[in-house]
Amino acid sequence: MARRFTPVSLAAAVTLAAGLCVTGALFLAVAALEYGKLTESFQQRASLRVAAIRRGLDDAVEALTVANQLFRTMPDVTQQQFGDFAKPLLQRHPFIMSLSHQHWMTHEERLAFEARMAPGHPGFTVTDLRAGRVVPAPVRERYLVTEMFAPLPAHHGSLGLDVWPLSATPPTAERMLHTGKPAATPLVSVLQPARRDSFVLLVPLYRPGMPADTPQQRRAAWIGDTAALVRAPHLVHTILQDGGLLDDPNLLLRVYAGDDADLVYTTGAEADADDRRWFEAPPWLAFHHPQHVAKRFDLLGQSWQVRVDALPRPFLADHAGSLIALVGGLLFSLLAAALVHTLEQRSRRVQWLVDERTADLQRSNARLNDDVAARKRTERALQESEHRFRRLLALSSDWYWEQDANFCFTHITDGFFEKAHVQRKDYIGRTRWQIRPDFLESKTGREHHALLQARLPFAGLEHEITGEDGLTRWFQSTGEPVYDAQGDFRGYRGTGSDITERKLTEQRIRHIAHHDALTGLPNRILLQDRLAQAIAYANRGGRRMWVLLIDLDRFKFVNDTLGHKAGDQLLRTIAGRLRASVRETDTVARLSGDEFVAILSEHADEALAPDVIDRIMAALAQPMTLEGKEFCVTCSIGVAAYAADGTPAEHLIEHADIAMYAAKKLGRNRWQFYHGAMNEETRERLRIEGALRNALERGEFVLHYQPQVDLASGHIVGMEALLRWRHPELGVVPPQRFIGLAEETGLIVPIGAWVLRTACAQARAWNTMREADGLAPLRVAVNLSARQFAQPDLVASIAAVLDGTGLPAACLDLELTESLFVDDVAQAVDLLHALKALGVALSIDDFGTGYSSFSYLRTFPIDVLKIDRSFVADIASDADEAAIVVSIIALARNLKLRVIAEGVESTAQLDFLRAHGCDEMQGYHFSRPVPAEEFERMIRSGHACAPEQEPEPLPLSA
Numbered sequence: 001m002a003r004r005f006t007p008v009s010l011a012a013a014v015t016l017a018a019g020l021c022v023t024g025a026l027f028l029a030v031a032a033l034e035y036g037k038l039t040e041s042f043q044q045r046a047s048l049r050v051a052a053i054r055r056g057l058d059d060a061v062e063a064l065t066v067a068n069q070l071f072r073t074m075p076d077v078t079q080q081q082f083g084d085f086a087k088p089l090l091q092r093h094p095f096i097m098s099l100s101h102q103h104w105m106t107h108e109e110r111l112a113f114e115a116r117m118a119p120g121h122p123g124f125t126v127t128d129l130r131a132g133r134v135v136p137a138p139v140r141e142r143y144l145v146t147e148m149f150a151p152l153p154a155h156h157g158s159l160g161l162d163v164w165p166l167s168a169t170p171p172t173a174e175r176m177l178h179t180g181k182p183a184a185t186p187l188v189s190v191l192q193p194a195r196r197d198s199f200v201l202l203v204p205l206y207r208p209g210m211p212a213d214t215p216q217q218r219r220a221a222w223i224g225d226t227a228a229l230v231r232a233p234h235l236v237h238t239i240l241q242d243g244g245l246l247d248d249p250n251l252l253l254r255v256y257a258g259d260d261a262d263l264v265y266t267t268g269a270e271a272d273a274d275d276r277r278w279f280e281a282p283p284w285l286a287f288h289h290p291q292h293v294a295k296r297f298d299l300l301g302q303s304w305q306v307r308v309d310a311l312p313r314p315f316l317a318d319h320a321g322s323l324i325a326l327v328g329g330l331l332f333s334l335l336a337a338a339l340v341h342t343l344e345q346r347s348r349r350v351q352w353l354v355d356e357r358t359a360d361l362q363r364s365n366a367r368l369n370d371d372v373a374a375r376k377r378t379e380r381a382l383q384e385s386e387h388r389f390r391r392l393l394a395l396s397s398d399w400y401w402e403q404d405a406n407f408c409f410t411h412i413t414d415g416f417f418e419k420a421h422v423q424r425k426d427y428i429g430r431t432r433w434q435i436r437p438d439f440l441e442s443k444t445g446r447e448h449h450a451l452l453q454a455r456l457p458f459a460g461l462e463h464e465i466t467g468e469d470g471l472t473r474w475f476q477s478t479g480e481p482v483y484d485a486q487g488d489f490r491g492y493r494g495t496g497s498d499i500t501e502r503k504l505t506e507q508r509i510r511h512i513a514h515h516d517a518l519t520g521l522p523n524r525i526l527l528q529d530r531l532a533q534a535i536a537y538a539n540r541g542g543r544r545m546w547v548l549l550i551d552l553d554r555f556k557f558v559n560d561t562l563g564h565k566a567g568d569q570l571l572r573t574i575a576g577r578l579r580a581s582v583r584e585t586d587t588v589a590r591l592s593g594d595e596f597v598a599i600l601s602e603h604a605d606e607a608l609a610p611d612v613i614d615r616i617m618a619a620l621a622q623p624m625t626l627e628g629k630e631f632c633v634t635c636s637i638g639v640a641a642y643a644a645d646g647t648p649a650e651h652l653i654e655h656a657d658i659a660m661y662a663a664k665k666l667g668r669n670r671w672q673f674y675h676g677a678m679n680e681e682t683r684e685r686l687r688i689e690g691a692l693r694n695a696l697e698r699g700e701f702v703l704h705y706q707p708q709v710d711l712a713s714g715h716i717v718g719m720e721a722l723l724r725w726r727h728p729e730l731g732v733v734p735p736q737r738f739i740g741l742a743e744e745t746g747l748i749v750p751i752g753a754w755v756l757r758t759a760c761a762q763a764r765a766w767n768t769m770r771e772a773d774g775l776a777p778l779r780v781a782v783n784l785s786a787r788q789f790a791q792p793d794l795v796a797s798i799a800a801v802l803d804g805t806g807l808p809a810a811c812l813d814l815e816l817t818e819s820l821f822v823d824d825v826a827q828a829v830d831l832l833h834a835l836k837a838l839g840v841a842l843s844i845d846d847f848g849t850g851y852s853s854f855s856y857l858r859t860f861p862i863d864v865l866k867i868d869r870s871f872v873a874d875i876a877s878d879a880d881e882a883a884i885v886v887s888i889i890a891l892a893r894n895l896k897l898r899v900i901a902e903g904v905e906s907t908a909q910l911d912f913l914r915a916h917g918c919d920e921m922q923g924y925h926f927s928r929p930v931p932a933e934e935f936e937r938m939i940r941s942g943h944a945c946a947p948e949q950e951p952e953p954l955p956l957s958a
């Protein structure tokens with residue numbers, strides 16, 4: 001939790017605010033007291049000064065009144081008397097500049113006065129003041145003339161001055177007479193013309209004995225007055241000075257007089273105290289408290305005003321108490337707030353620490369609770385998992401096992417013992433290799449042991465166990481190492497499952513993959529394996545072993561004659577007899593078709609092999625019943641002896657095969673050991689095969705044509721196209737040596753196509769030629785091999801050749817052997833019909849040597865039967881052969897087929913055939929197969945070439 005403190009706590013702020021409030025209140029209270037005291041003091045001092053001024057003015061009037069008494073009490077006062085009387089008055093009241101006596105006189109009295117003054121003042125005359133200059137007064141009805149004046153020497157020129165013309169005099173006199181009291185003039189200028197700061201006080205004088213109670217009486221009785229010239233500033237200053245009231249620097253005293261309120265006196269330099277006001281604020285709050293006292297009063301008919309203002313003072317002078325209270329209060333408030341803040345902060349820090357600790361404790365507690373809850377969940381999950389695991393184990397076919405650090409089983413679930421039919425006590429506390437001592441002898445066991453030593457997991461460990469019920473079962477284990485919390489190895493744990501079913505299935509699959517489905521014998525794959533084992537065994541013991549390649553003689557005939565089912569039965573019977581003819585340790589395998597291989601090993605006695613072989617041949621030669629008929633099957637056997645004839649292991653079967661061919665060549669139903677010379681033939685065969693692959697594109701093939709002659713007319717009616725291979729090194733290779741090879745390799749398909757195209761083109765050319773000569777067209781017979789017959793585009797390709805060469809379909813005769821039909825009769829029928837639909841003729845070649853089922857002759861759209869030359873050869877000498885030929889001719893007649901005999905070499909044969917109604921013949925008697933040019937010459941001349949014209953085919957080894 002973040003530790004946060006506010007800059008100023010609330011309590012401190014409240015304390016500060018309270019302190020400031022109290023301080024403010026205290027400050028205001030003290031300031032109010034100070035203000036009250038100041039106000040009172042000011043009022044006192046101001047009033048004192050105003051009263052002093054009023055009293056001084058009254059004193060001035062009193063002094064004048066005293067002077068006026070002199071004239072009332074003495075009938076004839078002289079100037080000397082007046083001077084003497086005035087002198088102490090003037091000394092006592094220095095603000096009175098002069099005292100004078102003025103007489104209200106008529107002109108006669110002026111004259112009398114002038115006369116009276118003349119002795120002491122020659123040329124004395126009553127005067128006026130005009131423009132500040134004293135001039136003789138003109139004659140007037142009345143004069144108010146200054147008769148006496150004090151102090152005399154200083155104001156001697158004032159005697160005789162008529163003051164009545166002065167503007168202030170008449171109204172003042174009138175007021176005086178009206179009120180019957182002394183009167184004062186407005187302010188006048190005396191010393192300085194521009195400054196009106198003086199006034200004159202007048203006290204009336206009445207004629208003695210006359211009443212003066214009313215204004216009329218007083219005007220009637222008025223004879224003059226006593227006047228005092230007073231200088232107002234002087235007057236006021238004297239009054240204040242005498243009263244000791246000039247030493248207060250904080251007061252501004254100003255005195256105004258007259259209707260115009262002329263300032264006649266001021267104590268300060270400031271002209272206006274109001275200018276000192278610093279700011280507009282409550283007077284008690286301001287540093288300066290602007291106070292004034294103004295008193296207006298009347299002095300002998302003139303208005304006077306005295307104004308006293310308090311001058312500004314330093315704040316401290318009057319507010320030290322409030323200021324101390326303010327500063328003290330502020331300091332106290334701040335200190336109190338700081339103290340409260342400090343206490344608050346400390347309290348908060350303590351609270352924060354407490355909260356922190358509390359939160360830590362709560363978090364720890366929560367974590368603890370979480371941990372406990374998580375642990376409980378984990379335990380529950382574990383229990384559930386354990387339960388599920390046990391349920392799964394119970395439900396599944398698998399089991400669980402554990403081993404300790406020494407790989408001894410410590411725990412195996414029940415499933416294992418139920419499956420394996422073994423006892424728990426035989427497993428718990430023991431290792432795998434203690435249970436099965438031979439475990440570590442196997443490669444699998446050693447690899448497993450190495451994995452355990454390396455503490456590595458393992459998977460798919462397969463092992464077999466023979467249970468107490470005597471059955472052997474297969475199991476599979478998967479495991480991983482177990483470590484404790486400290487990382488120490490504790491053993492292994494894992495699961496196991498019964499894989500017996502899978503193993504059996506695999507065995508079955510392997511068996512199928514390695515065995516021939518028809519006979520159950522090992523197939524070519526397993527044969528190789530067994531052969532390797534036998535070779536290894538022979539190598540280990542320095543023993544001999546023999547490989548027999550067994551080929552059935554004339555199996556094709558049986559198969560073609562009786563069909564596949566019979567053929568299969570025959571092969572199964574042969575397989576059983578072979579198996580029974582050898583020892584258990586020997587191997588008998590089916591290589592292909594009617595070829596079998598036997599491996600005879602572990603025969604210590606070398607001489608034993610021929611016995612075994614003879615036994616095999618004898619067993620196979622036993623009659624067997626197929627399709628209700630009894631058959632005898634012979635075989636030809638080739639034998640390769642390992643470590644005897646120098647055959648390398650990988651060529652054993654090949655050499656046995658060569659030897660088997662050799663046996664066949666020797667006349668079948670015999671066996672032959674392989675020897676080195678046989679290998680040469682095989683190599684030659686391979687050489688031819690290699691050359692055959694290039695022969696077509698190198699143009700090494702040519703066609704020879706053998707005429708087919710109509711026996712009735714003796715004319716050539718057709719020819720059979722026969723393939724010849726002119727090899728640059730081997731010379732002319734006979735078809736017997738390469739047609740079979742071309743069949744095996746599939747090369748017969750392109751070669752056959754070339755033959756068909758060439759033969760058709762040639763026939764078309766000859767027929768064109770013959771047509772020009774008015775001769776009948778010739779038919780060309782072309783042999784079709786089994787591979788060609790199986791080509792899906794056979795019909796289309798023949799049609800294309802006919803179309804391409806322009807040969808009419810009726811001129812093409814396709815020669816087929818019976819073996820082509822036996823595999824799939826229905827398909828063969830369809831195909832023959834399709835070919836027939838093209839318009840070509842179909843011949844059965846070598847008729848009588850194969851299946852020779854007369855029934856198919858009805859089904860198949862056959863046109864010609866060609867009697868095999870093996871029957872023709874002996875017709876003249878062998879009654880049986882002759883009977884067969886006669887039967888074939890009769891059959892053809894019945895089926896309305898053309899019949900042609902091949903291999904006719906003699907006139908006797910020719911005669912026999914002609915005598916029995918054979919349609920056509922082909923044979924050396926008429927012509928051997930010849931090149932095209934020769935054949936062309938033959939058909940042009942109508943003569944056949946001599947039988948010796950065609951050289952005999954060269955032997956392969958040539």
Ligand SMILES: Nc1nc2c(ncn2[C@@H]2O[C@H](COP(=O)(O)O[C@H]3[C@@H](O)[C@H](n4cnc5c(=O)[nH]c(N)nc54)O[C@@H]3COP(=O)(O)O)[C@@H](O)[C@H]2O)c(=O)[nH]1
Pocket residue numbers: 706720721722723734735736739752755783784785845846869902903904905922923924925929
């Ligand atoms: N699929 C193909 N097979 C072909 C082709 N060319 C030939 N062959 C087949 O090769 C076999 C051997 O043929 P060949 O050596 O040409 O022998 C033929 C004749 O020379 C021979 N013959 C003819 N008259 C006589 C005779 O009076 N005596 C005697 N000993 N032999 C004679 O017979 C062979 C013709 O036989 P066939 O075809 O059955 O009519 C052979 O089987 C050819 O079929 C080919 O292009 N394609």
